[in-house]
Amino acid sequence: MKEHRGNWYLFTGLVLGAALGVVFAWVISPMQPSHVTPASLRADFKDQYRILAAAAYNATGDLDRARTRLALLEEGDSALALAAEAQQVVANGGSSDDARSLALLAANLGRVPGIETPHPVTAASATPTPAATAPTMSSADVRTATSVPQQTPSPTRAIASPFPTRTPTPTLGPPFVLKERTTVCDVAITSPLIEVNVLDSAGKPVPGVKVIVSWSDGEDVFFTGLKPAVNPGYADFAMQTGINYALRLGDGGQTVGDLAAPDCKASDGTAFPGGWKLVFTQP
Numbered sequence: 001m002k003e004h005r006g007n008w009y010l011f012t013g014l015v016l017g018a019a020l021g022v023v024f025a026w027v028i029s030p031m032q033p034s035h036v037t038p039a040s041l042r043a044d045f046k047d048q049y050r051i052l053a054a055a056a057y058n059a060t061g062d063l064d065r066a067r068t069r070l071a072l073l074e075e076g077d078s079a080l081a082l083a084a085e086a087q088q089v090v091a092n093g094g095s096s097d098d099a100r101s102l103a104l105l106a107a108n109l110g111r112v113p114g115i116e117t118p119h120p121v122t123a124a125s126a127t128p129t130p131a132a133t134a135p136t137m138s139s140a141d142v143r144t145a146t147s148v149p150q151q152t153p154s155p156t157r158a159i160a161s162p163f164p165t166r167t168p169t170p171t172l173g174p175p176f177v178l179k180e181r182t183t184v185c186d187v188a189i190t191s192p193l194i195e196v197n198v199l200d201s202a203g204k205p206v207p208g209v210k211v212i213v214s215w216s217d218g219e220d221v222f223f224t225g226l227k228p229a230v231n232p233g234y235a236d237f238a239m240q241t242g243i244n245y246a247l248r249l250g251d252g253g254q255t256v257g258d259l260a261a262p263d264c265k266a267s268d269g270t271a272f273p274g275g276w277k278l279v280f281t282q283p
Helices: 007-026 044-060 065-070 076-093 096-109
Strands: 178-185 193-199 210-215 220-221 232-240 246-249 263-265 272-275 275-281
Touching: 044 065, 044 076, 044 096, 065 096, 076 096, 076 210, 076 272, 193 246, 220 232, 220 246
Parallel strands: 193 275
Antiparallel strands: 178 275, 193 232, 210 220, 210 246, 263 272
16 A cells, blocks of 8 residues: 655755755855955956056045055066056047046056145146146156046046045146247157147146147047156157157147158268157146
């Protein structure tokens, strides 16, 4: 005679199996906690981490805290990593505000000890508008190329970030005017450059100033102070021979035209294209 046991045996087996699973997971072989540092993050998460650290620094001006946060990535030269990401943000069509924050932090991390840092001001414009006060920058005097677009920042910017922030104090900056325009004939420079130096009224380099270079069928936008080795007020643009360029600081700022590569001669009489050095300052 066949005994009918019902479904109770099945239910009892499920309960016992679940109980044994809990005992095994929590008692016999529990998961061992591990401490994950920012250095173990995936590359794209590291990029976002740098953006958040730079945005927090741009709002608080706390360089030591920004340096400590970036040290957790264990990248060696944090300033170079920040500058490289600023260029990548621009190349990928990302936020120019993020690119500017990355560049400003990179420039300040690379400052030279013992040299007074400049006070950043707004880029030139026809009518000066309030701009967020940026952290003070260094004056390391080494030339390097920059090519990052910049939009005029708003006085405050909401940032979804775990880092504490405060609202920067708006400030006004007078427009920059051309003080010096000289031809550069340096045979060591492989490509003719338009070299831009932007100084405040005290003669200190100013980072984060928007520079617009245009020609007959194109335009490029970048700003000063991208890389830590750069003079914070310096930026340059690689010209092509046979093209006439125009340059201005900020939207509606002073325009400098007729910037075609000049003809230069080496000591042996060999001809080569030269460049231009433009110095802008505040009155």
